[in-house]
Amino acid sequence: MQVSIDRIRKDIETICSFNATPGKGYTRFSYSAEDLKAREYLLSQFRDLGMECRTDPAGNLRARLEGSSPHAPAVMSGSHIDTVLHGGMFDGLVGTVGALEVARVLREEGIRPVHPYEVVVFAEEEGSNFGTTTAGSKAMVGRYGVEDLKKLKNPEGTSMYEAAKSIGLDPDKLPESILKPGDLKAMVELHIEQSVVLDTEELQIGIVEAIAGIRAYSLSLEGVPNHAGATPMTLRQDPLAGAAEIILEAERAARECATGSAVGTIGRIFCEPNVSNVIPGKVRFTLDARDVKTQGMDEVVEKVRSRMEEVAAKRKLSAEMKLVGESRAIEIGREMTELIESAAMKLGARYRRMNSGAVHDACLIADVAPIGMIFVPSINGRSHVPEENTRWSDIEMGANVLLEALLKLLF
Amino acid sequence: MQVSIDRIRKDIETICSFNATPGKGYTRFSYSAEDLKAREYLLSQFRDLGMECRTDPAGNLRARLEGSSPHAPAVMSGSHIDTVLHGGMFDGLVGTVGALEVARVLREEGIRPVHPYEVVVFAEEEGSNFGTTTAGSKAMVGRYGVEDLKKLKNPEGTSMYEAAKSIGLDPDKLPESILKPGDLKAMVELHIEQSVVLDTEELQIGIVEAIAGIRAYSLSLEGVPNHAGATPMTLRQDPLAGAAEIILEAERAARECATGSAVGTIGRIFCEPNVSNVIPGKVRFTLDARDVKTQGMDEVVEKVRSRMEEVAAKRKLSAEMKLVGESRAIEIGREMTELIESAAMKLGARYRRMNSGAVHDACLIADVAPIGMIFVPSINGRSHVPEENTRWSDIEMGANVLLEALLKLLF
Numbered sequence: 001m002q003v004s005i006d007r008i009r010k011d012i013e014t015i016c017s018f019n020a021t022p023g024k025g026y027t028r029f030s031y032s033a034e035d036l037k038a039r040e041y042l043l044s045q046f047r048d049l050g051m052e053c054r055t056d057p058a059g060n061l062r063a064r065l066e067g068s069s070p071h072a073p074a075v076m077s078g079s080h081i082d083t084v085l086h087g088g089m090f091d092g093l094v095g096t097v098g099a100l101e102v103a104r105v106l107r108e109e110g111i112r113p114v115h116p117y118e119v120v121v122f123a124e125e126e127g128s129n130f131g132t133t134t135a136g137s138k139a140m141v142g143r144y145g146v147e148d149l150k151k152l153k154n155p156e157g158t159s160m161y162e163a164a165k166s167i168g169l170d171p172d173k174l175p176e177s178i179l180k181p182g183d184l185k186a187m188v189e190l191h192i193e194q195s196v197v198l199d200t201e202e203l204q205i206g207i208v209e210a211i212a213g214i215r216a217y218s219l220s221l222e223g224v225p226n227h228a229g230a231t232p233m234t235l236r237q238d239p240l241a242g243a244a245e246i247i248l249e250a251e252r253a254a255r256e257c258a259t260g261s262a263v264g265t266i267g268r269i270f271c272e273p274n275v276s277n278v279i280p281g282k283v284r285f286t287l288d289a290r291d292v293k294t295q296g297m298d299e300v301v302e303k304v305r306s307r308m309e310e311v312a313a314k315r316k317l318s319a320e321m322k323l324v325g326e327s328r329a330i331e332i333g334r335e336m337t338e339l340i341e342s343a344a345m346k347l348g349a350r351y352r353r354m355n356s357g358a359v360h361d362a363c364l365i366a367d368v369a370p371i372g373m374i375f376v377p378s379i380n381g382r383s384h385v386p387e388e389n390t391r392w393s394d395i396e397m398g399a400n401v402l403l404e405a406l407l408k409l410l411f
Numbered sequence: 412m413q414v415s416i417d418r419i420r421k422d423i424e425t426i427c428s429f430n431a432t433p434g435k436g437y438t439r440f441s442y443s444a445e446d447l448k449a450r451e452y453l454l455s456q457f458r459d460l461g462m463e464c465r466t467d468p469a470g471n472l473r474a475r476l477e478g479s480s481p482h483a484p485a486v487m488s489g490s491h492i493d494t495v496l497h498g499g500m501f502d503g504l505v506g507t508v509g510a511l512e513v514a515r516v517l518r519e520e521g522i523r524p525v526h527p528y529e530v531v532v533f534a535e536e537e538g539s540n541f542g543t544t545t546a547g548s549k550a551m552v553g554r555y556g557v558e559d560l561k562k563l564k565n566p567e568g569t570s571m572y573e574a575a576k577s578i579g580l581d582p583d584k585l586p587e588s589i590l591k592p593g594d595l596k597a598m599v600e601l602h603i604e605q606s607v608v609l610d611t612e613e614l615q616i617g618i619v620e621a622i623a624g625i626r627a628y629s630l631s632l633e634g635v636p637n638h639a640g641a642t643p644m645t646l647r648q649d650p651l652a653g654a655a656e657i658i659l660e661a662e663r664a665a666r667e668c669a670t671g672s673a674v675g676t677i678g679r680i681f682c683e684p685n686v687s688n689v690i691p692g693k694v695r696f697t698l699d700a701r702d703v704k705t706q707g708m709d710e711v712v713e714k715v716r717s718r719m720e721e722v723a724a725k726r727k728l729s730a731e732m733k734l735v736g737e738s739r740a741i742e743i744g745r746e747m748t749e750l751i752e753s754a755a756m757k758l759g760a761r762y763r764r765m766n767s768g769a770v771h772d773a774c775l776i777a778d779v780a781p782i783g784m785i786f787v788p789s790i791n792g793r794s795h796v797p798e799e800n801t802r803w804s805d806i807e808m809g810a811n812v813l814l815e816a817l818l819k820l821l822f
Contacts, residue, residue, distance in 0.1 A: 196642060226792050229625065231674070231768065231792065232674065232768075234666075240677055248656065251652045274679045277678060288688050381637055381638075
């Protein structure tokens, strides 16, 4: 019993033909015309399989295959179909289409599981439209309510609430459709890795053991902007040189962290006045610290904070470090990782256990049910760009591992 | 015999009333309506003193008091009256008005010098209008010709050539008015320091011994933009962390340079994609290295280059370092510094000898005649901002030192 990579490929290519930026990667924002066409295509596939379909008030599409025990909790699989601006073909789609293909195989093989099987297509995972990632899955588990959907607005000023209404949904009914503990037996998401680990190690499958938590900070250092020629080195209060020390500290702290899994990134920096012959007066930058162990995040953040204080005192700068976002680390239960591992072993996949540094929809479902995550490699680690790529053979292996794991869960 | 600080103050305040951005600092671009009003005011002052005035084809105003030996080379003093956008009250004006006040004192005291005395008001020193600093003085010594004036354009697309024409000048006659060696006996410029040395040391006068040369570079480092969460520290090619090492190397190299006078500044930095949860893919930044000794500039530049190469190799980045501008260091002759020093000593000024890290109009005049420069303190070192400030008592001392020095040169 196997998935068909030809059908999977056709699904991906069809959905990618609904694209707001042809020739410039793939752009399919939630609730856009392209998104609606993709949903229509998926609905037709689900209905052909006799699945019962509904779209929840936040725009998450759920297609259900009844099991032999109708009141048993469902087994869920799926991902998202929205993209970043000028994104790639695989982020989200692999997991969505993989879950659909599992339903096809079940039908084709005449398998009637004990537990109901639900394919889920999450809305607004990327946050490209309304600015917050995993907004659809947050709404599904009750982390976002009706008022939140009204507050989330796209650059045109349309709220997620209004956008849902405009495609015929009734977002006011959101409270009625929230997933509760006990509704699901388990949820498994197949996704591209979005980084270089599997590709570098020439592996096919990553079995996620933990998903990193995030601590996001904005930092600023203020000194005195002065003439780059006339100000001797000894009389400078240069916030960019100070920021350079902190950037290197973030890197060192993450590299040397005892957990072995911490990362620290300064991705964004603004310098004022940003003129070549003026010593900078103010520098603002970000810190994104992640680890699957809270202790690792704490360590990176504290080392950065203490270096910042030292740098500010030494260089006579005023300094600020403000928490702007955080999410907790999630450990995936042993039963789920072992279940997926035995599926990967059975299929002879080259696999490894690993952590996920990225947050996915499954992380939200972890609020209400055990989750599992299967990664397939991203060639050169690239994602969120037109060059994002994964070998069809790796996608096939990923979907087969998903099928194997789900077969175990469905009975 | 002394200058009148009341007259100087009235001159400065009058000229500052011609301001394109009232309430937001002082903005007086060359050839603007405000500049023309300032010139009109100065012309009336020069004419009241019986000085012969002409504006050269590039817009530099020259007012001449004949000496008893009409064919003797003139002694020149002056500075500029244009400002940066939202600049201060003193940059340029102190030296312009100081030179005018010396002419007043000569007249008032009935002194007829042997050498002619020329007050010069340079056009477009700041480069705020046509994008290149000291454009007026460059034209005066023949470094810029008619074709250059045609190429220098302001953001509206008007060339310096056209602007000169629009105020009734004939820029095609530029070649006829170029200063040649022998035309001047000497030139002395009074200017605000524009940095913190004199203010920090509580001094009144700086006697410039040398003007730093400049080597300006643009650098870029390119790595691989990747997911800030999903990419382990060991698999990153982060150009911002690389740039941080180079920024600190520039600082260290300048601080440790054996000349003791080198400075190195990274004033401008751009990061791409500049998103908090993406490891940077490309970083572009500048290096401004200066020293009064060529050897110092060479050392800073070479240390930065070699660190850049090491960083690029270690971090697997591609790197580029491109020279975008340079000017030579100028050593001021002993006769001029000693002349100014004895003037400062005679007046009991708290002074020091020092270098200038900034380029001034006098640096161009150094092509054709011995120059001297007198600095007065900038409070907190601030310049090119509305808060730019110098004590009136310091300006008075500066103008009196100028008067003393010029009296020696004029006979």
